[in-house]
Amino acid sequence: MPDCYQPTTEHPRLASGVVHVWRDTIDPAPADLLALGATLSTDEHARSARFHFERDRQRYIAARGILRRLLAGYLGQDGRTLTFRYGLRGKPDLEQAAPALQFNVSHRGSYALYAFVLDREVGIDIEFEREVPEALAIARNHFTPAETRLLVEADNDRAARECFFRLWTRKEAVIKAVGTGLSMPLDEFDVSSQLLADNAWRKIHVPARPDTDWSVRDLPVADEYRAAICVAGEPVELRFFRPE
Numbered sequence: 001m002p003d004c005y006q007p008t009t010e011h012p013r014l015a016s017g018v019v020h021v022w023r024d025t026i027d028p029a030p031a032d033l034l035a036l037g038a039t040l041s042t043d044e045h046a047r048s049a050r051f052h053f054e055r056d057r058q059r060y061i062a063a064r065g066i067l068r069r070l071l072a073g074y075l076g077q078d079g080r081t082l083t084f085r086y087g088l089r090g091k092p093d094l095e096q097a098a099p100a101l102q103f104n105v106s107h108r109g110s111y112a113l114y115a116f117v118l119d120r121e122v123g124i125d126i127e128f129e130r131e132v133p134e135a136l137a138i139a140r141n142h143f144t145p146a147e148t149r150l151l152v153e154a155d156n157d158r159a160a161r162e163c164f165f166r167l168w169t170r171k172e173a174v175i176k177a178v179g180t181g182l183s184m185p186l187d188e189f190d191v192s193s194q195l196l197a198d199n200a201w202r203k204i205h206v207p208a209r210p211d212t213d214w215s216v217r218d219l220p221v222a223d224e225y226r227a228a229i230c231v232a233g234e235p236v237e238l239r240f241f242r243p244e
Helices: 030-037 042-048 054-075 135-142 145-152 157-178
Strands: 006-008 018-025 084-086 092-094 101-108 111-118 122-128 202-205 213-219 225-232 237-243
Touching: 018 225, 030 054, 042 054, 054 101, 054 111, 092 101, 101 157, 111 122, 111 225, 122 157, 135 145, 135 157, 145 157, 157 213, 157 225
Parallel strands: 006 237, 018 237, 101 122
Antiparallel strands: 018 111, 084 092, 101 111, 122 225, 202 213, 213 225
16 A cells, blocks of 8 residues: 655645645654753653653654654754643643644654644544454444444454554544543544544544534554544544655
8 A cells, every 4th residue: 555655855845725644753863862852851751761662762862853853844943952841631731822733643652753733632542553352342442333334344353453553543543633531431532433534534523622513534644553543513624644
């Protein structure tokens, strides 16, 4: 399948009604990691020091450095000058006066995904597809009956695993967009429709935010990964990029 992430050396302009989704690897060469780390704040370096494994620490540094680089391109300023604030559930935002620009980031394994949009909330999630022996128990405790039924009716173990991670990434993208984190019960909203339609948006209602409609859909990433994105309001156009 062709890679839809367009390689680019230039920073594209973000227009209203469009979401830019960036994919990047977070296992850079030592020199690149050093350069990315040089842009991080003192508190980000303190966070990186809490990781038990060195590879996880390096991936966190790379993911945050890339986020700063991308934000710098959209805002036209030095990424080292950016300061973040965090919501009650840890969702990052900029302290700078840039209310129109909204973003979200997720990383897992070797990849990070970044979403940027104007004037609407956004959430993104990526997961590495792996064996989860307790998947059905998780579904029965946290998914809706319709979502759980899809998992139960999967033809084989591989199909069940794919189904679980499609549902899980959609739900994670929703709660990240809404900003409630896992404090919002996952069975309060249903993302089961159009399970295998990678390019289809699904409009959902979230009781925790009844004043807003939400749109969620799957994202392409790479083999053995699953991802999803959620935006507030109507579906939007997606454009995909990766650094060349």
